[in-house]
Amino acid sequence: MNAHNSQDPQGSGEHSGTDKTRILAVDDDEDILYTLKAICEAAGWHMDGASDGAEALRLLRERRTYDLVLLDYHMPRMDGLTLLGFVREEFPHLPVLVLTVDEDQATADAFLDAGATDFALKPIKAPDLIARIRLHLRLAAAEQQLERRPQDQLPKGIQRQTLEAIVAALRETRDFVTQQELAEMSGFAYQTVCRYVAHLEDEGLVEVQLNYGQLGRPKKLVRWRDKRK
Numbered sequence: 001m002n003a004h005n006s007q008d009p010q011g012s013g014e015h016s017g018t019d020k021t022r023i024l025a026v027d028d029d030e031d032i033l034y035t036l037k038a039i040c041e042a043a044g045w046h047m048d049g050a051s052d053g054a055e056a057l058r059l060l061r062e063r064r065t066y067d068l069v070l071l072d073y074h075m076p077r078m079d080g081l082t083l084l085g086f087v088r089e090e091f092p093h094l095p096v097l098v099l100t101v102d103e104d105q106a107t108a109d110a111f112l113d114a115g116a117t118d119f120a121l122k123p124i125k126a127p128d129l130i131a132r133i134r135l136h137l138r139l140a141a142a143e144q145q146l147e148r149r150p151q152d153q154l155p156k157g158i159q160r161q162t163l164e165a166i167v168a169a170l171r172e173t174r175d176f177v178t179q180q181e182l183a184e185m186s187g188f189a190y191q192t193v194c195r196y197v198a199h200l201e202d203e204g205l206v207e208v209q210l211n212y213g214q215l216g217r218p219k220k221l222v223r224w225r226d227k228r229k
Contacts, residue, residue: 021068024047052078172198177222206223
Protein backbone atom coordinates (compact mmCIF):
# COMPACT_ATOMS: atom_id res chain seq x y z
CA MET A 1 0.00 0.00 0.00
CA ASN A 2 2.65 2.54 1.07
CA ALA A 3 5.53 3.06 3.44
CA HIS A 4 3.19 3.80 6.33
CA ASN A 5 1.97 0.27 6.90
CA SER A 6 1.89 -0.66 10.57
CA GLN A 7 -1.56 -2.20 10.60
CA ASP A 8 -3.56 -2.98 13.71
CA PRO A 9 -3.69 -6.60 14.90
CA GLN A 10 -7.40 -6.91 14.19
CA GLY A 11 -6.71 -6.39 10.49
CA SER A 12 -9.17 -3.51 10.10
CA GLY A 13 -6.75 -1.68 7.85
CA GLU A 14 -6.44 1.21 10.29
CA HIS A 15 -3.38 2.02 12.35
CA SER A 16 -3.25 1.58 16.08
CA GLY A 17 -2.13 3.90 18.85
CA THR A 18 -0.53 7.15 17.70
CA ASP A 19 0.30 5.61 14.33
CA LYS A 20 -2.83 6.96 12.69
CA THR A 21 -4.21 6.29 9.28
CA ARG A 22 -3.13 9.16 7.04
CA ILE A 23 -5.41 10.54 4.35
CA LEU A 24 -4.69 13.15 1.71
CA ALA A 25 -7.70 15.19 0.52
CA VAL A 26 -7.37 17.20 -2.68
CA ASP A 27 -9.98 19.88 -3.33
CA ASP A 28 -9.81 23.55 -4.34
CA ASP A 29 -12.76 24.39 -2.04
CA GLU A 30 -11.52 25.28 1.46
CA ASP A 31 -14.95 24.63 2.98
CA ILE A 32 -14.95 21.08 1.64
CA LEU A 33 -11.42 20.48 2.94
CA TYR A 34 -12.57 21.73 6.34
CA THR A 35 -15.56 19.36 6.26
CA LEU A 36 -13.41 16.41 5.19
CA LYS A 37 -10.90 17.11 7.95
CA ALA A 38 -13.67 17.17 10.54
CA ILE A 39 -15.03 13.85 9.23
CA CYS A 40 -11.60 12.22 9.24
CA GLU A 41 -10.77 13.45 12.74
CA ALA A 42 -14.13 12.16 14.01
CA ALA A 43 -13.17 8.73 12.63
CA GLY A 44 -9.75 8.88 14.28
CA TRP A 45 -7.72 9.53 11.11
CA HIS A 46 -5.17 12.21 10.30
CA MET A 47 -5.89 14.26 7.17
CA ASP A 48 -3.73 16.64 5.17
CA GLY A 49 -5.34 18.92 2.62
CA ALA A 50 -4.11 20.06 -0.79
CA SER A 51 -5.83 22.75 -2.84
CA ASP A 52 -4.51 21.67 -6.23
CA GLY A 53 -2.87 18.78 -8.06
CA ALA A 54 0.67 20.14 -7.89
CA GLU A 55 0.53 20.48 -4.10
CA ALA A 56 -0.96 16.99 -3.81
CA LEU A 57 1.84 15.45 -5.85
CA ARG A 58 4.43 17.27 -3.76
CA LEU A 59 2.95 15.93 -0.52
CA LEU A 60 2.67 12.39 -1.90
CA ARG A 61 6.26 12.38 -3.13
CA GLU A 62 7.77 14.01 -0.04
CA ARG A 63 5.92 12.12 2.67
CA ARG A 64 5.08 8.81 0.99
CA THR A 65 3.02 7.92 4.07
CA TYR A 66 -0.58 8.20 2.90
CA ASP A 67 -3.01 5.31 3.12
CA LEU A 68 -5.75 6.77 0.93
CA VAL A 69 -6.48 9.80 -1.27
CA LEU A 70 -9.77 11.71 -1.50
CA LEU A 71 -9.77 13.41 -4.88
CA ASP A 72 -12.00 16.16 -6.28
CA TYR A 73 -12.74 16.13 -10.01
CA HIS A 74 -13.20 19.78 -10.94
CA MET A 75 -10.09 21.80 -10.02
CA PRO A 76 -8.22 24.59 -11.83
CA ARG A 77 -4.90 23.99 -13.60
CA MET A 78 -4.94 20.20 -13.05
CA ASP A 79 -8.25 18.37 -12.76
CA GLY A 80 -8.74 15.22 -10.74
CA LEU A 81 -8.56 12.92 -13.74
CA THR A 82 -5.15 14.25 -14.76
CA LEU A 83 -3.87 14.03 -11.19
CA LEU A 84 -5.13 10.45 -10.91
CA GLY A 85 -2.97 9.51 -13.89
CA PHE A 86 0.16 10.76 -12.11
CA VAL A 87 -0.82 9.06 -8.85
CA ARG A 88 -1.34 5.71 -10.55
CA GLU A 89 2.08 5.90 -12.24
CA GLU A 90 3.92 6.45 -8.95
CA PHE A 91 1.59 4.86 -6.37
CA PRO A 92 -0.20 2.05 -8.24
CA HIS A 93 -1.84 0.45 -5.18
CA LEU A 94 -2.84 3.56 -3.23
CA PRO A 95 -6.66 3.67 -2.85
CA VAL A 96 -8.16 6.78 -4.49
CA LEU A 97 -11.77 7.79 -3.82
CA VAL A 98 -13.13 10.38 -6.23
CA LEU A 99 -15.46 13.08 -4.87
CA THR A 100 -17.69 14.49 -7.58
CA VAL A 101 -21.06 16.05 -8.32
CA ASP A 102 -21.08 14.31 -11.71
CA GLU A 103 -23.26 11.21 -11.91
CA ASP A 104 -22.94 10.55 -15.65
CA GLN A 105 -21.55 7.21 -16.82
CA ALA A 106 -18.91 8.79 -19.06
CA THR A 107 -17.25 10.48 -16.08
CA ALA A 108 -17.36 7.28 -14.04
CA ASP A 109 -15.88 5.26 -16.91
CA ALA A 110 -13.07 7.79 -17.42
CA PHE A 111 -12.06 7.64 -13.76
CA LEU A 112 -12.33 3.85 -13.59
CA ASP A 113 -10.18 3.52 -16.69
CA ALA A 114 -7.61 5.80 -15.07
CA GLY A 115 -7.55 3.63 -11.94
CA ALA A 116 -10.02 5.16 -9.46
CA THR A 117 -10.91 2.87 -6.57
CA ASP A 118 -14.36 4.20 -5.75
CA PHE A 119 -16.65 7.24 -5.89
CA ALA A 120 -18.49 9.37 -3.36
CA LEU A 121 -21.02 11.92 -4.55
CA LYS A 122 -21.20 15.47 -3.28
CA PRO A 123 -22.73 16.79 -1.10
CA ILE A 124 -20.67 14.62 1.22
CA LYS A 125 -22.48 12.44 3.74
CA ALA A 126 -20.20 11.60 6.66
CA PRO A 127 -21.50 8.07 7.45
CA ASP A 128 -21.27 7.02 3.79
CA LEU A 129 -17.78 8.45 3.33
CA ILE A 130 -16.45 6.92 6.55
CA ALA A 131 -17.86 3.51 5.58
CA ARG A 132 -16.28 3.69 2.13
CA ILE A 133 -12.91 4.75 3.51
CA ARG A 134 -12.93 1.96 6.11
CA LEU A 135 -13.82 -0.60 3.44
CA HIS A 136 -10.94 0.40 1.18
CA LEU A 137 -8.44 0.62 4.03
CA ARG A 138 -9.36 -2.96 4.97
CA LEU A 139 -9.11 -4.15 1.37
CA ALA A 140 -5.75 -2.44 0.86
CA ALA A 141 -4.44 -4.01 4.06
CA ALA A 142 -5.65 -7.47 2.99
CA GLU A 143 -4.07 -7.05 -0.44
CA GLN A 144 -0.80 -5.92 1.08
CA GLN A 145 -0.80 -8.87 3.46
CA LEU A 146 -1.39 -11.23 0.53
CA GLU A 147 1.52 -9.71 -1.41
CA ARG A 148 3.89 -9.96 1.57
CA ARG A 149 3.00 -13.52 2.51
CA PRO A 150 5.92 -15.91 1.93
CA GLN A 151 5.34 -18.89 -0.35
CA ASP A 152 5.52 -21.30 2.58
CA GLN A 153 2.58 -19.48 4.21
CA LEU A 154 0.29 -19.73 1.20
CA PRO A 155 -2.24 -22.58 1.18
CA LYS A 156 -1.23 -25.85 -0.41
CA GLY A 157 -1.61 -25.73 -4.18
CA ILE A 158 -1.35 -21.91 -4.37
CA GLN A 159 1.78 -20.64 -6.14
CA ARG A 160 2.71 -16.97 -5.84
CA GLN A 161 3.54 -16.47 -9.52
CA THR A 162 0.21 -17.94 -10.64
CA LEU A 163 -1.66 -16.00 -7.96
CA GLU A 164 -0.10 -12.70 -9.08
CA ALA A 165 -0.97 -13.41 -12.73
CA ILE A 166 -4.62 -14.13 -11.92
CA VAL A 167 -4.86 -11.04 -9.70
CA ALA A 168 -3.37 -8.95 -12.53
CA ALA A 169 -5.99 -10.30 -14.95
CA LEU A 170 -8.78 -9.45 -12.50
CA ARG A 171 -7.45 -5.93 -12.06
CA GLU A 172 -7.55 -5.29 -15.80
CA THR A 173 -11.35 -5.55 -15.99
CA ARG A 174 -13.90 -3.62 -13.97
CA ASP A 175 -16.74 -5.97 -14.90
CA PHE A 176 -17.78 -9.31 -13.47
CA VAL A 177 -16.33 -12.20 -15.48
CA THR A 178 -16.94 -15.93 -15.42
CA GLN A 179 -14.18 -18.20 -14.26
CA GLN A 180 -13.93 -19.52 -17.83
CA GLU A 181 -13.40 -15.97 -19.11
CA LEU A 182 -10.80 -15.40 -16.41
CA ALA A 183 -9.05 -18.60 -17.49
CA GLU A 184 -8.89 -17.30 -21.07
CA MET A 185 -7.66 -13.88 -19.90
CA SER A 186 -4.93 -15.28 -17.65
CA GLY A 187 -3.92 -18.27 -19.77
CA PHE A 188 -4.43 -20.84 -17.01
CA ALA A 189 -6.63 -23.91 -16.97
CA TYR A 190 -10.21 -23.51 -15.79
CA GLN A 191 -9.67 -25.82 -12.81
CA THR A 192 -6.61 -23.81 -11.76
CA VAL A 193 -8.54 -20.53 -11.95
CA CYS A 194 -11.37 -21.97 -9.84
CA ARG A 195 -8.90 -22.95 -7.13
CA TYR A 196 -7.28 -19.51 -7.05
CA VAL A 197 -10.62 -17.68 -7.15
CA ALA A 198 -11.72 -19.70 -4.11
CA HIS A 199 -8.54 -18.60 -2.32
CA LEU A 200 -9.11 -14.94 -3.21
CA GLU A 201 -12.71 -15.28 -2.08
CA ASP A 202 -11.53 -16.63 1.28
CA GLU A 203 -9.20 -13.62 1.56
CA GLY A 204 -12.11 -11.24 0.87
CA LEU A 205 -10.44 -9.78 -2.22
CA VAL A 206 -13.05 -10.63 -4.86
CA GLU A 207 -16.77 -10.06 -5.21
CA VAL A 208 -18.85 -13.03 -6.33
CA GLN A 209 -22.20 -13.25 -8.10
CA LEU A 210 -24.05 -16.36 -9.18
CA ASN A 211 -25.72 -16.29 -12.59
CA TYR A 212 -28.60 -18.76 -12.68
CA GLY A 213 -29.20 -19.95 -16.22
CA GLN A 214 -31.99 -22.15 -17.50
CA LEU A 215 -30.07 -25.40 -17.15
CA GLY A 216 -27.36 -26.81 -14.95
CA ARG A 217 -25.50 -25.25 -12.05
CA PRO A 218 -25.20 -21.46 -11.76
CA LYS A 219 -22.11 -19.78 -13.18
CA LYS A 220 -19.86 -17.97 -10.73
CA LEU A 221 -19.02 -14.41 -11.74
CA VAL A 222 -16.12 -12.62 -10.06
CA ARG A 223 -14.40 -9.25 -10.03
CA TRP A 224 -11.68 -7.58 -7.99
CA ARG A 225 -13.33 -6.10 -4.92
CA ASP A 226 -11.86 -2.59 -5.03
CA LYS A 227 -13.99 -1.67 -8.06
CA ARG A 228 -16.92 0.64 -7.83
CA LYS A 229 -20.08 -0.95 -6.45
